[in-house]
Amino acid sequence: MIDALELAETAVAACFDAATWAATEHDLVAALDATHRLEQRLAAVKLTLVRELDGRGTATAQGASSTAVWLRDRLRLGVGAARRLVELAAVLDAAPAGVRDALTDGLVNVEQVRVIAETVGTVHTVAGAQAADKAVGVLVDWAAQFDATLLRKLGSRILDHVAPEVADAAAQVALQAEESRAVRDRHVTVSEQPDGRLRLTGTLDTEAAALLRAVIDPLTAPAGPDDTRTPGQRRHDALADVCRLALRAGELPEHGGDTTQLVVTTSYDVLRQHLDAGTLDTGGHLIPEAVRRLACDASILPAILGGTGQVLDVGRQRRLITGPLRRALVLRDRGCAFPGCDRPPRWCDAHHLLHWTDGGPTSLDNAVLLCGHHHRHIHHSDWVVQLGGDGRPEFRPPAWLDPDQLPRRNHYHRRR
Known part of the structure; x- marks a missing residue:
């Protein structure tokens, strides 16, 4: 040999x-x-x-x-x-x-x-x-014409060809066998990368796959003509949106005696001056812009440290937009307020118009609902958010997009 x-x-x-x-x-x-x-x-x-x-x-x-x-x-x-x-x-x-x-x-x-x-x-x-x-x-013979996926689909009715007298009963057996294989083979692997990112791989059973597609697919459509994200990036952002929704729902099991939450640690001066980075409780690092954006979300608690490492504040949950204040915000905006976006309230973060780290109050006239994509976009672009004379949010585009910088509004939610 x-x-x-x-x-x-x-x-x-x-x-x-x-x-x-x-x-x-x-x-x-x-x-x-x-x-x-x-x-x-x-x-x-x-x-x-x-x-x-x-x-x-x-x-x-x-x-x-x-x-x-x-x-x-x-x-x-x-x-x-x-x-x-x-x-x-x-x-x-x-x-x-x-x-x-x-x-x-x-x-x-x-x-x-x-x-x-x-x-x-x-x-x-x-x-x-x-x-x-x-x-x-x-x-x-079929394998000479069809790949493994199609061959499996055709094989589900093989008895129609070789034993038609028991085909119907066997179809149920085959379905049960397929379900057993799906349950046996289901797995998700989470591999931590050296830079703090995670690599996800795995195989979902039929039910979990349907659940994932049901929540991911509506969120993976381009957010508009200016959305330059690749399909893979849109799926990534959709998965992050689902996780934010799960955190916001407040129904996750306790973890170590505390409700499930994400903690970002940074110094007060860093957060104010846009210097250095924040540290996640998992050990990863975030740029200051990301820390400031996460600080808008009531589900993600910023742990603010003084110069000596003393904890000055963990969350300031009473200053975050929750409870009756969020309900009032939902009634006003009805969903993501960015022009042209159709994301419903449950997919949205409450964004401070004037960041609370800059002294902005937690109030209805200093808040706006933004979906995850547009929340990130606002924090990393030259769009300006403000309230119009009628108390509703409007967005002033950057000069390169509109030299006149005429304010724009979301009319999608007004139609319903």
Whole structure:
């Protein structure tokens, strides 16, 4: 085996020196197809080796806690990729011979193998070995045309083709099996980065996915023609808005005896003079502009320290816009007051027109409702917010946008 693999490695290495620019389009496509088949065959060999090593206990014999951990160190993989190798090796080992042969022949890829094996297993349970054998052939044929996602959808009705007499009953079994897989595989990983940011990865089950889409999708639309955020940035900001709403709702469980809250620590002089940064209770750091913006939100408590580190104020909750004052603000603005924004009150922060750190009072005539996006925008742009003669908020655009700087208002909420 080693000799054969070394010969294959030499042959593949020689392909790097091939003059692809001189090849015809037909030959390039044929080479791509051959490369893909070879990749699947190598995957089959690799998974077979992983399964054998796992079965022998090689990893634990060499001091590793598991085969996945051993593969991570041996092959310099991420731990998630290493675990996936072990899982796929087990799936391939348990798969019908026809599925293993299809992978070895380069007819299917490893993701399709997982789908076929799980689908065939369900068919075998419901309709018996003969129907399962038929299902292998049908699914392998479909795999030549469809990727793993579509193959799984088609496989949900495989019994219509191989055992129609039990198809309806089996559809319910398959649905339950899919639900079980979704529950088993659900996870969210939160990885802290060196600079204090977090990387989120994971897989949601069907119900949680629907919940997330229901709350995220309405918040990910561009805020207007001037919104230059990428779709990924809009999803990030939407998730932050959802978290702010959860904090504001006041229904989260207690954490360490206190209600759930975010604490930002900074010095009073820093906050006043726009110098240096604030520190989150998680250890991350924020620029002063972000600290001042967060100080507008009653759900996020600023811990203000004097020159000797003495705590001068933690939250000043009585000075924040909560309770009856917020309800009055909601009745007046009805949602985000920025021109053209349709965000409802529950997605909005109460923003001080004159920052409370600059002596601004906490009162109805010194406050305005702003959604998370426009709250950030106001704190980082030249827009000026003021109250008009009728006591309603209006926004004066920067000179580069409107040389006359005529005040603008949100008319969306007035229409309802």
